[in-house]
Amino acid sequence: MNTDHLSIVTTADGSKTIFNAQVGENYHSRHGALQESQHVFLNSGLRYFLAGSDANTVSVLEVGLGTGLNFLLTADFCTAKQIQLNYTGIEAFPLNIEMLSNTGYEQYISSQMWQSFLQHYTQSLQQPVTLNEYCVFQTAHCQLLNFSASQQYDVIYFDAFAAIHQPDMWNEAAIDHTLQFLKPGGVFVTYAITGNLKRQIKALGLKVEKAPGAPGKREMLRAVKPA
Numbered sequence: 447m448n449t450d451h452l453s454i455v456t457t458a459d460g461s462k463t464i465f466n467a468q469v470g471e472n473y474h475s476r477h478g479a480l481q482e483s484q485h486v487f488l489n490s491g492l493r494y495f496l497a498g499s500d501a502n503t504v505s506v507l508e509v510g511l512g513t514g515l516n517f518l519l520t521a522d523f524c525t526a527k528q529i530q531l532n533y534t535g536i537e538a539f540p541l542n543i544e545m546l547s548n549t550g551y552e553q554y555i556s557s558q559m560w561q562s563f564l565q566h567y568t569q570s571l572q573q574p575v576t577l578n579e580y581c582v583f584q585t586a587h588c589q590l591l592n593f594s595a596s597q598q599y600d601v602i603y604f605d606a607f608a609a610i611h612q613p614d615m616w617n618e619a620a621i622d623h624t625l626q627f628l629k630p631g632g633v634f635v636t637y638a639i640t641g642n643l644k645r646q647i648k649a650l651g652l653k654v655e656k657a658p659g660a661p662g663k664r665e666m667l668r669a670v671k672p673a
């Protein structure tokens with residue numbers, strides 16, 4: 447893919463992200479890519495789910511895999527805790543390896559995970575790949591609405607570009623489509639919260655809560671599907 451519209455930028459916590467000039471938005475919060483990823487997805491999503499479960503396996507679906515930062519932190523965490531992770535990232539416009547390797551994210555995870563991610567990323571676009579004894583990863587190279595799966599997931603990370611730039615990722619069709627892949631008892635998280643999003647998710651029978659947001663945002667949304 448032509449990457450002229452993509453550039454690496456540094457966010458307030460010193461971690462990098464990508465600016466997409468066609469969309470007019472960063473892949474992560476300008477207040478801190480690493481902080482956002484840790485707070486919204488790892489801590490408020492995955493760790494929240496695990497705290498309420500005694501399972502030593504977990505499945506995660508991400509909408510908008512992008513640079514893979516949410517995946518890398520999740521995979522590194524699960525490996526350290528010896529939790530079996532099955533992770534699928536949906537991505538309509540996969541980044542090339544050069545772009546991925548310029549993010550500097552190797553400083554936040556083990557070098558084994560980093561090397562394995564870069565080495566297997568291209569293959570992950572075709573099939574699930576085993577990155578280490580705890581982690582199976584695949585990238586679903588498709589538009590969200592074309593994604594299908596024979597499984598449901600324990601945790602969904604919803605990390606689309608903001609509704610102001612990509613409203614069709616936040617409309618009823620997109621949210622309904624995404625939530626059909628959440629297991630009963632599963633947790634959905636996203637960095638933003640709006641009245642409309644809360645209403646849409648409540649209408650699907652999930653319990654919605656406002657959780658404290660990442661730096662730069664007062665609140666984020668977490669929803670749990672009744673068991």
Ligand SMILES: C[S@@+](CC[C@H](N)C(=O)[O-])C[C@H]1O[C@@H](n2cnc3c(N)ncnc32)[C@H](O)[C@@H]1O
Nearest residue numbers: 510511512513515516538539589590605606607
């Ligand atoms: C906010 S960025 C995600 C950042 C990412 N989670 C990360 O850690 O780098 C949104 C992502 O959604 C992808 N995307 C845009 N439209 C999409 C669609 N219709 N279906 C799936 N992915 C899409 C973009 O290419 C981009 O990678």
